[in-house]
Amino acid sequence: MGTFRLYAAVAAGGFRRYATYRSATAAGVFTNTVFGFIVAYTYMALWDERPGLGGYDQAQALTYVWIGQALAQALSMFNAGFAVDMVARIRNGDIAVDLYRPVDLQLWWLAGDLGRAVFQLFSRGVVPLTVGALAFPLALPGDPVVWLEFLVAVVLAVVVSFAIRYVLALSAFWLLDGSGVLQFGGLVGMFFTGLLLPLNAMPGALGDIARVLPWAALLQMPADILLGARSGAAEVLAAYAFQVGWAVVLLAAGRLLQSSATRKVVLQGG
Protein backbone atom coordinates (compact mmCIF):
# COMPACT_ATOMS: atom_id res chain seq x y z
CA MET A 1 0.00 0.00 0.00
CA GLY A 2 2.85 2.34 0.86
CA THR A 3 4.52 1.84 -2.49
CA PHE A 4 1.24 2.36 -4.33
CA ARG A 5 0.81 5.71 -2.60
CA LEU A 6 4.35 6.67 -3.52
CA TYR A 7 3.84 6.01 -7.24
CA ALA A 8 0.44 7.70 -7.11
CA ALA A 9 2.16 10.79 -5.70
CA VAL A 10 4.75 10.68 -8.49
CA ALA A 11 1.95 10.40 -11.06
CA ALA A 12 0.14 13.34 -9.47
CA GLY A 13 3.38 15.30 -9.73
CA GLY A 14 3.61 14.50 -13.43
CA PHE A 15 0.02 15.69 -13.86
CA ARG A 16 0.60 18.95 -11.95
CA ARG A 17 3.85 19.73 -13.72
CA TYR A 18 2.08 19.96 -17.08
CA ALA A 19 -1.10 21.50 -15.67
CA THR A 20 0.97 24.54 -14.60
CA TYR A 21 1.49 25.81 -18.13
CA ARG A 22 -1.96 26.98 -19.17
CA SER A 23 -1.11 29.17 -22.16
CA ALA A 24 1.28 26.50 -23.48
CA THR A 25 -1.58 24.00 -23.25
CA ALA A 26 -3.97 26.38 -25.01
CA ALA A 27 -1.39 26.96 -27.75
CA GLY A 28 -0.98 23.20 -28.16
CA VAL A 29 -4.73 22.65 -28.44
CA PHE A 30 -4.91 25.35 -31.11
CA THR A 31 -2.06 23.80 -33.09
CA ASN A 32 -3.46 20.24 -32.89
CA THR A 33 -6.81 21.59 -34.09
CA VAL A 34 -5.30 23.45 -37.06
CA PHE A 35 -3.33 20.37 -38.09
CA GLY A 36 -6.48 18.29 -37.66
CA PHE A 37 -8.26 20.45 -40.23
CA ILE A 38 -5.39 20.31 -42.72
CA VAL A 39 -4.96 16.54 -42.50
CA ALA A 40 -8.73 15.95 -42.52
CA TYR A 41 -9.10 17.74 -45.86
CA THR A 42 -6.24 15.77 -47.43
CA TYR A 43 -7.82 12.51 -46.21
CA MET A 44 -11.19 13.53 -47.65
CA ALA A 45 -9.49 14.05 -51.01
CA LEU A 46 -7.74 10.68 -50.78
CA TRP A 47 -10.85 8.78 -49.67
CA ASP A 48 -12.84 10.49 -52.46
CA GLU A 49 -10.48 8.79 -54.88
CA ARG A 50 -10.25 5.51 -52.96
CA PRO A 51 -13.44 4.91 -50.98
CA GLY A 52 -12.90 2.16 -48.42
CA LEU A 53 -9.11 2.47 -48.39
CA GLY A 54 -7.64 0.51 -45.50
CA GLY A 55 -11.09 -0.79 -44.61
CA TYR A 56 -12.27 2.67 -43.52
CA ASP A 57 -15.08 4.64 -45.05
CA GLN A 58 -14.59 8.40 -45.27
CA ALA A 59 -16.22 9.15 -41.91
CA GLN A 60 -13.97 6.59 -40.23
CA ALA A 61 -10.89 8.04 -41.94
CA LEU A 62 -11.83 11.53 -40.72
CA THR A 63 -12.42 10.20 -37.22
CA TYR A 64 -8.99 8.59 -37.35
CA VAL A 65 -7.44 12.02 -38.07
CA TRP A 66 -9.04 13.61 -35.03
CA ILE A 67 -8.26 10.67 -32.74
CA GLY A 68 -4.65 11.04 -33.90
CA GLN A 69 -4.57 14.75 -33.02
CA ALA A 70 -6.30 14.06 -29.71
CA LEU A 71 -3.83 11.35 -28.70
CA ALA A 72 -0.64 12.78 -30.26
CA GLN A 73 0.53 14.53 -27.13
CA ALA A 74 -0.70 11.99 -24.57
CA LEU A 75 1.25 9.29 -26.44
CA SER A 76 4.26 11.58 -27.20
CA MET A 77 3.98 10.64 -30.86
CA PHE A 78 6.26 13.34 -32.24
CA ASN A 79 8.42 14.21 -29.26
CA ALA A 80 10.61 12.31 -26.86
CA GLY A 81 8.53 13.31 -23.81
CA PHE A 82 10.04 12.29 -20.48
CA ALA A 83 13.06 10.74 -22.23
CA VAL A 84 14.60 14.20 -22.70
CA ASP A 85 14.70 14.70 -18.92
CA MET A 86 15.98 11.19 -18.33
CA VAL A 87 18.79 11.55 -20.89
CA ALA A 88 19.78 14.86 -19.29
CA ARG A 89 19.99 13.16 -15.88
CA ILE A 90 22.09 10.33 -17.31
CA ARG A 91 24.38 12.83 -18.96
CA ASN A 92 24.99 15.03 -15.94
CA GLY A 93 25.19 12.13 -13.51
CA ASP A 94 22.02 12.93 -11.52
CA ILE A 95 20.78 9.48 -12.46
CA ALA A 96 23.13 8.12 -9.77
CA VAL A 97 20.96 9.87 -7.17
CA ASP A 98 17.84 8.36 -8.74
CA LEU A 99 19.38 4.89 -8.54
CA TYR A 100 20.03 5.28 -4.82
CA ARG A 101 16.39 6.06 -4.09
CA PRO A 102 14.48 3.16 -2.55
CA VAL A 103 12.16 3.03 -5.55
CA ASP A 104 12.17 1.21 -8.84
CA LEU A 105 13.64 3.53 -11.49
CA GLN A 106 11.47 2.26 -14.32
CA LEU A 107 8.23 2.42 -12.32
CA TRP A 108 9.17 5.89 -11.06
CA TRP A 109 9.46 7.28 -14.60
CA LEU A 110 6.40 5.32 -15.74
CA ALA A 111 4.27 6.78 -12.94
CA GLY A 112 5.35 10.32 -13.82
CA ASP A 113 4.67 9.70 -17.51
CA LEU A 114 1.20 8.27 -16.79
CA GLY A 115 0.36 11.40 -14.79
CA ARG A 116 1.46 13.57 -17.67
CA ALA A 117 -0.50 11.45 -20.15
CA VAL A 118 -3.73 11.74 -18.11
CA PHE A 119 -3.41 15.52 -18.08
CA GLN A 120 -2.66 15.72 -21.79
CA LEU A 121 -5.40 13.27 -22.71
CA PHE A 122 -8.03 15.52 -21.16
CA SER A 123 -6.49 18.93 -21.82
CA ARG A 124 -5.17 18.39 -25.31
CA GLY A 125 -7.36 15.52 -26.37
CA VAL A 126 -10.95 16.52 -25.70
CA VAL A 127 -11.01 19.92 -27.44
CA PRO A 128 -9.57 18.88 -30.84
CA LEU A 129 -11.84 15.81 -30.96
CA THR A 130 -14.88 17.96 -30.10
CA VAL A 131 -14.01 20.59 -32.73
CA GLY A 132 -13.43 17.81 -35.25
CA ALA A 133 -16.80 16.27 -34.44
CA LEU A 134 -18.54 19.63 -34.92
CA ALA A 135 -16.78 20.46 -38.20
CA PHE A 136 -16.80 17.04 -39.92
CA PRO A 137 -19.16 14.06 -40.10
CA LEU A 138 -17.30 11.71 -37.74
CA ALA A 139 -18.03 8.08 -36.99
CA LEU A 140 -17.91 8.25 -33.19
CA PRO A 141 -19.67 5.45 -31.32
CA GLY A 142 -22.67 6.10 -29.07
CA ASP A 143 -22.05 3.01 -26.96
CA PRO A 144 -20.25 3.88 -23.69
CA VAL A 145 -18.78 0.36 -23.56
CA VAL A 146 -16.82 1.07 -26.76
CA TRP A 147 -15.47 4.27 -25.23
CA LEU A 148 -14.41 2.32 -22.16
CA GLU A 149 -12.68 -0.28 -24.33
CA PHE A 150 -11.00 2.58 -26.16
CA LEU A 151 -9.74 4.15 -22.92
CA VAL A 152 -8.23 0.84 -21.79
CA ALA A 153 -6.41 0.62 -25.13
CA VAL A 154 -5.17 4.21 -24.67
CA VAL A 155 -3.72 3.40 -21.24
CA LEU A 156 -1.95 0.35 -22.69
CA ALA A 157 -0.72 2.55 -25.55
CA VAL A 158 0.80 5.01 -23.08
CA VAL A 159 2.67 2.13 -21.43
CA VAL A 160 4.04 0.86 -24.77
CA SER A 161 5.02 4.39 -25.78
CA PHE A 162 6.78 4.81 -22.44
CA ALA A 163 8.55 1.46 -22.78
CA ILE A 164 9.91 2.34 -26.24
CA ARG A 165 11.30 5.66 -25.08
CA TYR A 166 12.71 4.19 -21.87
CA VAL A 167 14.87 1.86 -23.95
CA LEU A 168 15.93 4.75 -26.20
CA ALA A 169 16.79 6.94 -23.20
CA LEU A 170 18.97 4.20 -21.66
CA SER A 171 21.19 4.33 -24.75
CA ALA A 172 22.57 7.55 -23.27
CA PHE A 173 24.50 5.44 -20.74
CA TRP A 174 26.66 4.19 -23.60
CA LEU A 175 26.49 7.10 -26.03
CA LEU A 176 26.72 9.93 -23.45
CA ASP A 177 24.68 12.14 -25.76
CA GLY A 178 21.28 10.57 -26.30
CA SER A 179 19.75 13.41 -28.29
CA GLY A 180 20.52 11.83 -31.67
CA VAL A 181 18.87 8.56 -30.65
CA LEU A 182 15.80 10.36 -29.32
CA GLN A 183 15.52 12.37 -32.52
CA PHE A 184 15.79 9.23 -34.61
CA GLY A 185 13.28 7.48 -32.36
CA GLY A 186 10.85 10.37 -32.80
CA LEU A 187 11.29 10.21 -36.56
CA VAL A 188 10.69 6.47 -36.79
CA GLY A 189 7.91 6.65 -34.23
CA MET A 190 5.96 9.42 -35.94
CA PHE A 191 5.97 7.47 -39.17
CA PHE A 192 5.16 4.04 -37.72
CA THR A 193 2.45 5.17 -35.29
CA GLY A 194 0.39 6.09 -38.33
CA LEU A 195 -0.12 9.70 -37.26
CA LEU A 196 0.55 10.82 -40.84
CA LEU A 197 -1.25 8.00 -42.63
CA PRO A 198 -3.18 5.10 -41.03
CA LEU A 199 -1.12 1.90 -40.98
CA ASN A 200 -4.10 0.18 -42.64
CA ALA A 201 -3.70 2.47 -45.65
CA MET A 202 0.06 2.01 -46.05
CA PRO A 203 0.87 0.12 -49.25
CA GLY A 204 2.42 -3.32 -49.69
CA ALA A 205 5.17 -4.79 -47.57
CA LEU A 206 5.76 -1.45 -45.83
CA GLY A 207 2.23 -1.61 -44.46
CA ASP A 208 2.61 -5.27 -43.44
CA ILE A 209 5.76 -4.45 -41.47
CA ALA A 210 4.31 -1.29 -39.94
CA ARG A 211 1.30 -3.19 -38.62
CA VAL A 212 3.36 -5.58 -36.46
CA LEU A 213 5.89 -3.10 -35.04
CA PRO A 214 5.39 -1.82 -31.47
CA TRP A 215 4.32 1.63 -32.71
CA ALA A 216 1.17 -0.03 -34.09
CA ALA A 217 0.09 -0.36 -30.45
CA LEU A 218 -0.02 3.42 -29.99
CA LEU A 219 -2.62 4.91 -32.33
CA GLN A 220 -3.84 2.14 -34.61
CA MET A 221 -5.22 -0.16 -31.89
CA PRO A 222 -7.17 2.45 -29.88
CA ALA A 223 -8.41 4.05 -33.11
CA ASP A 224 -9.59 0.72 -34.56
CA ILE A 225 -11.51 -0.02 -31.37
CA LEU A 226 -13.22 3.37 -31.30
CA LEU A 227 -13.98 3.20 -35.04
CA GLY A 228 -15.59 -0.22 -34.65
CA ALA A 229 -13.00 -1.72 -37.02
CA ARG A 230 -12.25 -4.06 -34.14
CA SER A 231 -15.40 -4.92 -32.28
CA GLY A 232 -16.61 -7.82 -30.21
CA ALA A 233 -14.78 -9.37 -27.28
CA ALA A 234 -12.43 -11.52 -29.37
CA GLU A 235 -11.09 -8.71 -31.57
CA VAL A 236 -10.80 -6.23 -28.72
CA LEU A 237 -8.94 -8.77 -26.62
CA ALA A 238 -6.65 -9.51 -29.57
CA ALA A 239 -5.80 -5.80 -29.78
CA TYR A 240 -5.12 -5.68 -26.04
CA ALA A 241 -2.95 -8.80 -26.32
CA PHE A 242 -0.88 -7.14 -29.05
CA GLN A 243 -0.38 -4.08 -26.84
CA VAL A 244 0.36 -6.05 -23.67
CA GLY A 245 2.76 -8.29 -25.59
CA TRP A 246 4.85 -5.36 -26.79
CA ALA A 247 4.63 -3.67 -23.37
CA VAL A 248 6.00 -6.77 -21.65
CA VAL A 249 8.78 -7.32 -24.18
CA LEU A 250 9.89 -3.69 -24.16
CA LEU A 251 9.62 -3.19 -20.41
CA ALA A 252 11.70 -6.34 -19.91
CA ALA A 253 14.25 -5.08 -22.44
CA GLY A 254 14.38 -1.82 -20.50
CA ARG A 255 15.04 -3.72 -17.25
CA LEU A 256 17.83 -5.76 -18.82
CA LEU A 257 19.48 -2.72 -20.34
CA GLN A 258 19.09 -0.82 -17.09
CA SER A 259 20.77 -3.48 -15.00
CA SER A 260 23.67 -3.77 -17.41
CA ALA A 261 23.92 0.04 -17.53
CA THR A 262 23.97 0.35 -13.75
CA ARG A 263 26.68 -2.29 -13.50
CA LYS A 264 28.68 -0.14 -15.88
CA VAL A 265 28.07 2.95 -13.74
CA VAL A 266 29.27 1.13 -10.62
CA LEU A 267 32.33 -0.12 -12.48
CA GLN A 268 33.13 3.44 -13.47
CA GLY A 269 32.75 4.51 -9.86
CA GLY A 270 29.57 6.52 -10.52
Next chain:
Amino acid sequence: MGSVRVYGLIAAMWIRSTLVYRTSFAAAVLTNFLVTALDFVVIWMMFSQATSIGGYSFAETAFLYGTASVSFGITALLLGSVDDLGLRVRDGSLDAFLVRPAPVLVQVAADRFGLRRLGRFLQGTLVLGWSLTRLDIDWTPAKLLLLPVMLLSGAAIFGAVYVAGAAFQFWAQDAAEAQSAFTFGGLTLLQYPPTVFARDFVIGVTFVVPLAFVNWLPALYVLGRPYPIGLPWWLAFTPPLVAAGSCALAGLAWRAGVRSYRSTGS
Protein backbone atom coordinates in the same frame (compact mmCIF):
# COMPACT_ATOMS: atom_id res chain seq x y z
CA MET B 1 23.78 46.88 -44.38
CA GLY B 2 25.10 46.86 -40.83
CA SER B 3 22.43 44.33 -39.89
CA VAL B 4 23.50 41.90 -42.59
CA ARG B 5 27.10 42.14 -41.39
CA VAL B 6 26.14 41.53 -37.77
CA TYR B 7 23.97 38.59 -38.83
CA GLY B 8 26.86 37.19 -40.87
CA LEU B 9 29.30 37.52 -38.00
CA ILE B 10 27.06 35.77 -35.46
CA ALA B 11 26.03 33.06 -37.92
CA ALA B 12 29.66 32.43 -38.93
CA MET B 13 30.58 32.01 -35.28
CA TRP B 14 27.86 29.38 -34.78
CA ILE B 15 28.81 27.62 -38.01
CA ARG B 16 32.43 27.38 -36.88
CA SER B 17 31.38 25.94 -33.54
CA THR B 18 29.07 23.43 -35.26
CA LEU B 19 31.74 22.26 -37.68
CA VAL B 20 34.13 21.36 -34.87
CA TYR B 21 32.22 18.10 -34.55
CA ARG B 22 32.00 17.10 -38.19
CA THR B 23 30.43 13.68 -37.76
CA SER B 24 27.81 15.10 -35.43
CA PHE B 25 27.11 17.87 -37.95
CA ALA B 26 26.76 15.42 -40.83
CA ALA B 27 24.38 13.31 -38.74
CA ALA B 28 22.33 16.41 -37.88
CA VAL B 29 21.98 17.44 -41.53
CA LEU B 30 21.03 13.89 -42.51
CA THR B 31 18.45 13.69 -39.71
CA ASN B 32 17.00 17.02 -40.76
CA PHE B 33 16.85 15.77 -44.35
CA LEU B 34 15.07 12.55 -43.31
CA VAL B 35 12.66 14.23 -40.91
CA THR B 36 11.60 16.68 -43.58
CA ALA B 37 11.41 13.93 -46.21
CA LEU B 38 8.85 12.11 -44.09
CA ASP B 39 5.97 14.30 -45.23
CA PHE B 40 6.94 13.64 -48.83
CA VAL B 41 6.93 9.90 -48.16
CA VAL B 42 3.35 10.31 -46.93
CA ILE B 43 2.39 12.13 -50.14
CA TRP B 44 4.11 9.39 -52.14
CA MET B 45 2.14 6.74 -50.23
CA MET B 46 -1.12 8.58 -50.85
CA PHE B 47 -0.37 8.63 -54.58
CA SER B 48 0.51 4.95 -54.49
CA GLN B 49 -3.15 4.43 -53.53
CA ALA B 50 -4.71 6.96 -55.92
CA THR B 51 -3.66 8.36 -59.30
CA SER B 52 -4.83 11.88 -58.53
CA ILE B 53 -5.73 13.80 -55.38
CA GLY B 54 -7.94 16.85 -55.59
CA GLY B 55 -7.62 16.48 -59.37
CA TYR B 56 -3.82 16.93 -59.28
CA SER B 57 -1.20 14.41 -60.40
CA PHE B 58 1.75 13.29 -58.29
CA ALA B 59 4.19 15.43 -60.30
CA GLU B 60 1.99 18.52 -59.93
CA THR B 61 1.69 17.93 -56.19
CA ALA B 62 5.46 17.40 -56.00
CA PHE B 63 5.89 20.79 -57.68
CA LEU B 64 3.71 22.41 -55.00
CA TYR B 65 5.58 20.47 -52.32
CA GLY B 66 8.97 21.49 -53.71
CA THR B 67 8.21 25.19 -54.06
CA ALA B 68 6.72 25.42 -50.54
CA SER B 69 9.60 23.43 -49.01
CA VAL B 70 12.36 25.45 -50.69
CA SER B 71 10.82 28.75 -49.53
CA PHE B 72 10.25 27.40 -46.05
CA GLY B 73 13.75 25.88 -46.04
CA ILE B 74 15.31 29.29 -46.69
CA THR B 75 13.25 30.90 -43.93
CA ALA B 76 13.90 28.13 -41.41
CA LEU B 77 17.63 28.36 -42.10
CA LEU B 78 17.76 32.15 -41.68
CA LEU B 79 15.09 32.72 -39.03
CA GLY B 80 14.51 29.31 -37.44
CA SER B 81 15.98 30.49 -34.14
CA VAL B 82 13.39 33.21 -33.51
CA ASP B 83 11.07 30.40 -32.35
CA ASP B 84 12.96 30.46 -29.06
CA LEU B 85 12.00 34.03 -28.24
CA GLY B 86 9.52 33.03 -25.53
CA LEU B 87 12.24 30.99 -23.84
CA ARG B 88 14.57 34.02 -23.82
CA VAL B 89 11.84 36.23 -22.40
CA ARG B 90 11.15 33.68 -19.66
CA ASP B 91 14.75 33.14 -18.59
CA GLY B 92 15.77 36.77 -19.05
CA SER B 93 18.53 36.03 -21.56
CA LEU B 94 16.94 38.52 -23.96
CA ASP B 95 18.35 41.32 -21.81
CA ALA B 96 21.85 40.61 -23.12
CA PHE B 97 20.64 41.22 -26.68
CA LEU B 98 19.02 44.53 -25.74
CA VAL B 99 22.21 46.14 -24.44
CA ARG B 100 24.33 45.21 -27.46
CA PRO B 101 24.69 47.82 -30.25
CA ALA B 102 22.94 45.74 -32.91
CA PRO B 103 19.29 45.20 -33.86
CA VAL B 104 17.64 42.75 -31.45
CA LEU B 105 15.82 40.85 -34.19
CA VAL B 106 19.07 40.27 -36.07
CA GLN B 107 20.75 38.93 -32.96
CA VAL B 108 17.82 36.69 -32.03
CA ALA B 109 17.62 35.32 -35.58
CA ALA B 110 21.34 34.63 -35.92
CA ASP B 111 21.87 33.21 -32.44
CA ARG B 112 22.28 29.42 -32.46
CA PHE B 113 22.27 29.56 -36.27
CA GLY B 114 21.50 25.99 -37.31
CA LEU B 115 23.31 25.03 -40.48
CA ARG B 116 21.74 21.56 -40.14
CA ARG B 117 18.52 23.20 -41.37
CA LEU B 118 20.04 23.06 -44.86
CA GLY B 119 18.54 19.55 -44.86
CA ARG B 120 15.02 20.78 -45.58
CA PHE B 121 16.18 23.18 -48.26
CA LEU B 122 18.14 20.41 -50.00
CA GLN B 123 15.26 17.96 -49.77
CA GLY B 124 12.80 20.53 -51.15
CA THR B 125 15.19 21.37 -53.99
CA LEU B 126 15.48 17.69 -54.93
CA VAL B 127 11.71 17.20 -55.03
CA LEU B 128 11.24 20.44 -56.98
CA GLY B 129 13.93 19.38 -59.48
CA TRP B 130 12.37 15.96 -59.88
CA SER B 131 8.91 17.44 -60.45
CA LEU B 132 10.28 19.73 -63.18
CA THR B 133 11.65 16.73 -65.08
CA ARG B 134 8.23 15.04 -64.91
CA LEU B 135 5.97 17.98 -65.70
CA ASP B 136 5.05 19.06 -69.18
CA ILE B 137 5.02 22.83 -68.58
CA ASP B 138 4.47 25.23 -71.43
CA TRP B 139 7.40 27.50 -70.47
CA THR B 140 7.24 31.21 -71.26
CA PRO B 141 9.69 33.94 -70.18
CA ALA B 142 7.14 35.08 -67.59
CA LYS B 143 6.90 31.59 -66.08
CA LEU B 144 10.69 31.19 -66.00
CA LEU B 145 11.04 34.51 -64.22
CA LEU B 146 8.23 33.69 -61.84
CA LEU B 147 9.92 30.56 -60.47
CA PRO B 148 12.83 32.24 -58.57
CA VAL B 149 10.61 35.22 -57.67
CA MET B 150 8.08 32.82 -56.14
CA LEU B 151 10.72 30.99 -54.10
CA LEU B 152 12.24 34.18 -52.67
CA SER B 153 8.94 36.01 -52.06
CA GLY B 154 7.60 32.86 -50.45
CA ALA B 155 10.58 32.78 -48.11
CA ALA B 156 9.91 36.43 -47.21
CA ILE B 157 6.22 35.72 -46.50
CA PHE B 158 7.15 32.76 -44.28
CA GLY B 159 9.73 35.09 -42.66
CA ALA B 160 6.98 37.59 -41.83
CA VAL B 161 4.97 34.76 -40.24
CA TYR B 162 8.00 33.73 -38.17
CA VAL B 163 8.66 37.30 -36.95
CA ALA B 164 4.99 37.99 -36.21
CA GLY B 165 4.86 34.72 -34.25
CA ALA B 166 7.96 35.70 -32.29
CA ALA B 167 6.43 39.12 -31.56
CA PHE B 168 3.35 37.34 -30.18
CA GLN B 169 5.63 35.47 -27.77
CA PHE B 170 6.50 38.76 -26.05
CA TRP B 171 2.95 38.56 -24.64
CA ALA B 172 2.29 34.83 -24.54
CA GLN B 173 5.68 33.63 -23.42
CA ASP B 174 5.11 29.90 -23.37
CA ALA B 175 2.85 29.73 -26.41
CA ALA B 176 5.59 28.95 -28.94
CA GLU B 177 3.58 25.95 -30.11
CA ALA B 178 0.84 28.20 -31.49
CA GLN B 179 3.41 29.52 -33.93
CA SER B 180 3.80 26.01 -35.38
CA ALA B 181 0.18 26.12 -36.51
CA PHE B 182 1.08 28.94 -38.90
CA THR B 183 4.63 27.97 -39.85
CA PHE B 184 4.62 24.17 -40.07
CA GLY B 185 0.85 24.12 -40.54
CA GLY B 186 1.16 26.62 -43.38
CA LEU B 187 3.92 24.58 -44.96
CA THR B 188 1.89 21.35 -44.79
CA LEU B 189 -1.12 23.13 -46.30
CA LEU B 190 0.85 24.52 -49.26
CA GLN B 191 2.35 21.11 -50.03
CA TYR B 192 -1.11 19.95 -51.20
CA PRO B 193 -3.25 21.29 -54.05
CA PRO B 194 -5.72 24.03 -52.98
CA THR B 195 -8.59 22.02 -54.48
CA VAL B 196 -8.22 19.63 -51.54
CA PHE B 197 -9.39 22.24 -49.03
CA ALA B 198 -12.77 23.78 -48.32
CA ARG B 199 -13.51 27.10 -50.00
CA ASP B 200 -13.58 29.10 -46.75
CA PHE B 201 -10.24 27.63 -45.77
CA VAL B 202 -8.69 28.71 -49.08
CA ILE B 203 -10.18 32.20 -48.70
CA GLY B 204 -8.67 32.43 -45.21
CA VAL B 205 -5.13 31.59 -46.30
CA THR B 206 -5.43 33.92 -49.30
CA PHE B 207 -6.81 37.06 -47.68
CA VAL B 208 -6.27 36.73 -43.91
CA VAL B 209 -2.88 35.06 -43.59
CA PRO B 210 -1.56 35.43 -47.16
CA LEU B 211 0.11 32.01 -47.33
CA ALA B 212 -1.47 31.32 -50.74
CA PHE B 213 0.97 33.84 -52.24
CA VAL B 214 3.94 31.72 -51.11
CA ASN B 215 3.32 29.19 -53.87
CA TRP B 216 -0.31 28.36 -54.65
CA LEU B 217 -1.13 31.43 -56.77
CA PRO B 218 2.16 31.64 -58.73
CA ALA B 219 2.57 27.85 -58.99
CA LEU B 220 -0.93 27.35 -60.37
CA TYR B 221 -0.15 29.94 -63.04
CA VAL B 222 3.02 28.03 -63.96
CA LEU B 223 1.07 24.76 -64.07
CA GLY B 224 -1.68 26.40 -66.15
CA ARG B 225 -4.38 25.69 -63.57
CA PRO B 226 -7.11 28.09 -62.41
CA TYR B 227 -7.19 29.17 -58.79
CA PRO B 228 -10.19 27.48 -57.11
CA ILE B 229 -11.80 30.66 -55.78
CA GLY B 230 -11.78 32.41 -59.16
CA LEU B 231 -9.18 35.16 -58.77
CA PRO B 232 -7.63 37.03 -61.72
CA TRP B 233 -4.52 35.34 -63.19
CA TRP B 234 -2.24 38.38 -62.73
CA LEU B 235 -2.33 37.89 -58.95
CA ALA B 236 0.28 35.21 -59.64
CA PHE B 237 2.76 38.06 -60.08
CA THR B 238 1.97 39.86 -56.83
CA PRO B 239 3.93 37.73 -54.30
CA PRO B 240 6.78 40.33 -54.04
CA LEU B 241 4.25 43.02 -53.10
CA VAL B 242 2.46 40.75 -50.65
CA ALA B 243 5.84 39.80 -49.17
CA ALA B 244 6.81 43.45 -48.72
CA GLY B 245 3.49 44.25 -47.07
CA SER B 246 3.66 41.21 -44.77
CA CYS B 247 7.21 42.01 -43.74
CA ALA B 248 6.25 45.62 -42.96
CA LEU B 249 3.35 44.47 -40.77
CA ALA B 250 5.51 41.86 -39.03
CA GLY B 251 8.14 44.54 -38.39
CA LEU B 252 5.53 46.74 -36.71
CA ALA B 253 4.36 43.83 -34.58
CA TRP B 254 7.96 43.09 -33.59
CA ARG B 255 8.55 46.72 -32.56
CA ALA B 256 5.41 46.78 -30.49
CA GLY B 257 6.58 43.55 -28.85
CA VAL B 258 10.03 44.88 -27.98
CA ARG B 259 8.49 48.06 -26.56
CA SER B 260 6.19 46.08 -24.30
CA TYR B 261 9.04 43.89 -23.04
CA ARG B 262 9.75 43.93 -19.33
CA SER B 263 12.66 41.92 -18.04
CA THR B 264 12.01 39.06 -15.66
CA GLY B 265 14.06 40.86 -13.06
CA SER B 266 15.32 37.61 -11.62
